[in-house]
Every structure is written in C-alpha cells, then in structure tokens.
Amino acid sequence: MDFLRPMTWADALAVKAERPEALPVQGGTDVMVEINFDVHRPGALLDLNRVRELAEWEQADGRLRVGAGVPYTRLIAELGDRLPGLAQASRTVGSPQIRNRGTVGGNLGAASPAGDTHPALLAGDAVIEVESAARGVRMIPVTDFYLGVKRNALEPDELIRAFWSAPAAGPQYFSKIGTRNAMVIAVCSFALALHPAERRVGTGVGSAAPTPRRATAAEEFLSGELDWDGRGPLAVSLSKRFGELVKEAAAPIDDVRGTADYRRHALSVMARRTLTWAWNDYRARIPGEEAS
Ligand SMILES: Cc1cc2nc3c(=O)[nH]c(=O)nc-3n(C[C@H](O)[C@H](O)[C@H](O)COP(=O)(O)OP(=O)(O)OC[C@H]3O[C@@H](n4cnc5c(N)ncnc54)[C@H](O)[C@@H]3O)c2cc1C
Numbered sequence: 001m002d003f004l005r006p007m008t009w010a011d012a013l014a015v016k017a018e019r020p021e022a023l024p025v026q027g028g029t030d031v032m033v034e035i036n037f038d039v040h041r042p043g044a045l046l047d048l049n050r051v052r053e054l055a056e057w058e059q060a061d062g063r064l065r066v067g068a069g070v071p072y073t074r075l076i077a078e079l080g081d082r083l084p085g086l087a088q089a090s091r092t093v094g095s096p097q098i099r100n101r102g103t104v105g106g107n108l109g110a111a112s113p114a115g116d117t118h119p120a121l122l123a124g125d126a127v128i129e130v131e132s133a134a135r136g137v138r139m140i141p142v143t144d145f146y147l148g149v150k151r152n153a154l155e156p157d158e159l160i161r162a163f164w165s166a167p168a169a170g171p172q173y174f175s176k177i178g179t180r181n182a183m184v185i186a187v188c189s190f191a192l193a194l195h196p197a198e199r200r201v202g203t204g205v206g207s208a209a210p211t212p213r214r215a216t217a218a219e220e221f222l223s224g225e226l227d228w229d230g231r232g233p234l235a236v237s238l239s240k241r242f243g244e245l246v247k248e249a250a251a252p253i254d255d256v257r258g259t260a261d262y263r264r265h266a267l268s269v270m271a272r273r274t275l276t277w278a279w280n281d282y283r284a285r286i287p288g289e290e291a292s
Helices: 009-018 031-036 072-079 084-091 096-101 104-110 117-123 216-225 236-249 260-284
Strands: 002-004 023-025 044-047 057-060 063-067 127-132 136-141 146-148 159-165 172-177 188-195 200-206
Touching: 009 044, 009 127, 009 159, 023 031, 063 072, 072 084, 072 096, 084 117, 084 172, 084 188, 104 117, 104 159, 117 172, 117 188, 117 200, 172 260, 188 260, 200 216, 200 236, 216 236, 236 260
Parallel strands: 002 044, 023 044
Antiparallel strands: 057 063, 063 159, 127 136, 127 159, 172 188, 188 200
C-alpha cells in the first residue's frame, strides 16, 4: 500500500487527480478501523495531516469557513459559542481520544447515516466546499451532499476542503439516543436550529433513514406557527404536532441498535424536547439580540 503525504492543498489535489483510488485519511478514526478489520485495503492512502490549510478556520463576510481537518476538540473549544448545535453533537462523538483526532471532514467523507455532525450541519444550512485540480471548487449545500448509505456527492478526484456555516443567530440544540452515554453509535439523533431573523426553523434527522435528512414539513409547520414576535409560551399542541411531523420525516429500519418503531417514537420525543429548550432560550433573550 502506498502512503502519499502531500505538504500543501495544491499537492493534495494533484495527487488525488493522479491517483483517484487513493483513500484520504485525516484523523483515521474511520479509515484505520476499516483497514484493521479488512473491510477494504486501498492501493494507496492519501494522508492529509500535513496540509495546514485544512486545520484552519476563519470568519469572512459573516460566515464561518471551517477546514475539513479541524478536530472535534478544537471545534468545541474554539467555535462552541458560534456553532453551539455542532459543538453539542461533537461532544457526543466517541471519547476524548476520538475527538482529538476525528474531524467533521471525516464524518462527511464517511457519510454514515449515523454520523453525529450531519443533523447539526443540516439544521444550520451548512455548505460543503469540495475541490478538484481539474474543475476547481464546488459548493454543495449539505442537503445535496448525502446520496445514500455511506455515499456522498464527492467525485473520485475531489477532496473536501471545508464546510461553511453562518454563526448561530438563535438557539441550537442536538440530541442523540444511544444504548449508553458515551462511545456509542446513535440509535437516532435530532438537531434543531432557530433562525429568528428569517422566522425559520432548521432541522436534521440522523440514523433514521438511508441518509441524514431534514424534516422539511416539520420545519415549514413550525416556522409558520411560532409566536416569533410575542415570544409567548410554547403550546403543547404545537410541540406535539412538530414531534409527529419529525417522526413522519423518518424512514428508519429495524437493526441491532433499535427498531424502526422505537426510532420514530424517540425522534418525536427529541423533537419536542429540543424545541422546548430552544424556545425557552429564545424567550429569555433580549428582543433583537438574535439579529446581531
Ligand atoms: C471508538 C470510535 C468511536 C466513534 N464514535 C463516533 C460517534 O460517537 N459519532 C460519530 O459520528 N462517529 C464516531 N466514530 C467514527 C469517526 O470517529 C467519525 O466519523 C470521525 O468524524 C471521522 O473523522 P476522521 O478525521 O478520523 O476521518 P478519517 O477516518 O480520516 O476518514 C473518514 C472518511 O472520510 C474520508 N475523508 C477524510 N478527510 C477527507 C477529505 N478532506 N476529503 C475527502 N474525503 C475525506 C476518508 O477517506 C474516509 O472515507 C467513532 C470511531 C471510533 C473508532
């Protein structure tokens, strides 16, 4: 197996163009497990760890551009205030060791329906920046990034450069159900983001369909019904209906981690809970604060 170690982003793209079968490795927390278990044995590994650009983030024109190689530990510490939903999701990934190495780029590359960052990226309207030497940059809305179970929109000669997301302008929450509290693949998960300036709600459903997905009907219903200006208490009927619509958006299966019925039920509970937390936060904030 060849081990390719480009020093720069331009070199990495050139290597990927020349060796499209080379498997990128960032933290290696998915890649090395699969190699150890002989799931597949790539002809070459493309190690991205020396590419410094991938480990950087910046804020430009009001949007965050986070390099694909920024590990969870840094995302939580450095961006937790600006991307609270994604930081919450990151805190639930594996263990401290996994969070020190693992990255959002790797979660996107693996494109597992159970990956923890996907619901938060969906709720926050993230855009994935990918690039190839031949065709340059493509900006892919995260809703279009997931194509099937462990399949994403990357072409063989493309690499993930970064994800883009606006800093949170309202409350964001992530919730995950596992068979224990840590080191566990999600039975199912849910993320919610309030976008008060646009009077809009974002959602993301994880581990309950072949791909992570938004609960679009639930978003539309809630966006139209919430008392954005009056900030009154949340009606029980509203959160209940929201939970039902989230549940209807899922297409789960029975597997070793849980039944489809359990997943649907759990999603409706997580939807109601995250909405209650987010709405309580919104009500407690000073009007106008969210628009800043
Ligand atoms: C013990 C353990 C616990 C775990 N717990 C969780 C958990 O709770 N939640 C969860 O979501 N995941 C979990 N994982 C899976 C894994 O840690 C995550 O998916 C992590 O985000 C992968 O990031 P990485 O940088 O290590 O990716 P890598 O293993 O380096 O790569 C993963 C995939 O992405 C591709 N890739 C990486 N970078 C790029 C790039 N820049 N461009 C194109 N493709 C790229 C690789 O080729 C590979 O297909 C766990 C893994 C282990 C071993």
